[in-house]
Amino acid sequence: MSPYLNRIKPWVTVICTSYNHEAYVEQALQSVVEQAYPNVELIVIDNGSTDHTTERIEQFTQQHPAIRFIRNATNQGLNHAFNQGLALAGGRYVIDLSADDVLLPGRIAKQTELFEQLAGPYAVVFSNAAYIDPQGKKVGLHYAVDNLGHACTPVPSGNVFRNILESYFICTPTMMMRRDVLNELGGYDETLTYEDFDFWVRSSRLYRYAYVDEVLTLKRQLPDSLSxxxxxxxxxxxxxxxxxxxxxxxxxxxxxxxxxxxxxxxxxxxxxxxxxxxxxxxxxxxxxxxxxxxxxxxxxxxxxxxxxxxxxxxxxxxxxxxxxxxxxxxx
Structure with missing residues (x-):
């Protein structure tokens, strides 16, 4: 990753974590490699899957050898797996992608462009998302939209610490995060079962958030989800x-x-x-x-x-x- 190229088009690292996602992981990875943005680094960590997820990933990496693949023998927790990827990440910005979710075309380019335009201590750029069922059928939106596709209600931006405490208003997989902020915070807290609320609390006290008013991610809802x-x-x-x-x-x-x-x-x-x-x-x-x-x-x-x-x-x-x-x- 040449410093010169990083100034022109900053590198973005996508850290994809998987666990028993054999039915979805190829679509997730394909959505990354099909991004038109030129400087994307993809790191995949499988967290001890017991199905055929690793075989699907290995077949995919044979076609895309630049992908880095880490295969954990056991499930060491989502936060640990993400931190493994973060330790290898070279991008200025980072996306945490679950292997059952999908990046829509143009997402990385649009979020990176906004990040590069922002002045002041911004740590996160996030967007709207569409929810899909296990078969990929759209079942709803994170924020309801009008006829132009814009959110019907104001979405908090800037200093969002109080908003974070009030409600889960951010759809987690839509976030693009600054890598230096993640490193400053020590990555995800591996003593916890999940990552988003803790990251929001720790980062939003110190940094600002910005919203892109578009649906840029498909978030899959599964029966065994954390919720x-x-x-x-x-x-x-x-x-x-x-x-x-x-x-x-x-x-x-x-x-x-x-x-x-x-x-x-x-x-x-x-x-x-x-x-x-x-x-x-x-x-x-x-x-x-x-x-x-x-x-x-x-x-x-x-x-x-x-x-x-x-x-x-x-x-x-x-x-x-x-x-x-x-x-x-x-x-």
Whole structure:
């Protein structure tokens, strides 16, 4: 990667992580190599797949020998796998691509162009995304759009720390990140089960975010996704979220930021209760007490957590019914 070329068209590193994605990985990789942008480095890390994912990747790399492929013998966690790729990355900017998602044409060029135009401490450029089902059928959009394809509601940009605490408004796979910022933060936190909330909290306190108002990524929704696993009683996602909430608590500076965090804590306290992780729900309550006095609903959840009221089966039936009702409506 010549320094001269990097100044003209900065290199972008795509780190693709896979685990049992045999049905999707070729499409994901193809979406990278078909980008019209000239300076793209692709690093693929398979995290101990037990299906035919590695065979699919090896067949693909035979046609595209510039791709670097790391094959882990066991699943060492998403964050560790990404950090393996980050240690090898040479691009000025980095995309974290799951092997079941797809980059749309022009994505890298458009995000890189905006990054190069920005002044000030920007760390992330993100965009809109379309959600697809396992068969690739479009099932929705991250942000609803008007007839011109623009988001119908304002999307936060600039200083987004408070917005990060309020809601998951960013579709994670749409992000392009500055590599030097990732390195400054030490990459993803490998003690956690997932990466995005923690990265957002740590980076948005120090840096700004910018939004490209286009659908540039296809995000695949699968039955075994992390968002589905959060319902299970033995999931570790909620414990990771509590750890990040404590990090956010240490970084809050204003009353509105603390209030936004309190809202996030209430939400995940309820999720811990629904997952019957009662002790964890009480730990969320302890953190909430440091910000505000719990409201009536929060006090009720904490009280039922003390009593270990079984709710998980009923709650999972409710979520299935709600999902089925949503899918029955036209997109």
């Amino acid at each position: 589905a696993q959060v319902l299970l009683p033995d999931n570790n996602l909620l414990r990771s979220t509590l750890a990040v909430c404590y990090k956010a608590f240490d970084r809050c500076l204003t009353p509105d930021e603390y209030q936004a965090l309190a809202g996030r804590i209430r939400k995940f306290m309820r999720k811990a209760f629904y997952a019957e992780q009662f002790d964890l729900a009480l730990q969320y309550g302890k953190l909430l007490h440091q910000i505000v006095k719990p409201d009536l609903m929060s006090s009720l959840v904490l009280g039922m957590s003390h009593l270990h009221v079984p709710v998980n089966t009923l709650y999972r039936h409710y979520i299935k019914w709600k999902a089925a009702d949503h899918l029955s409506k036209p997109v």
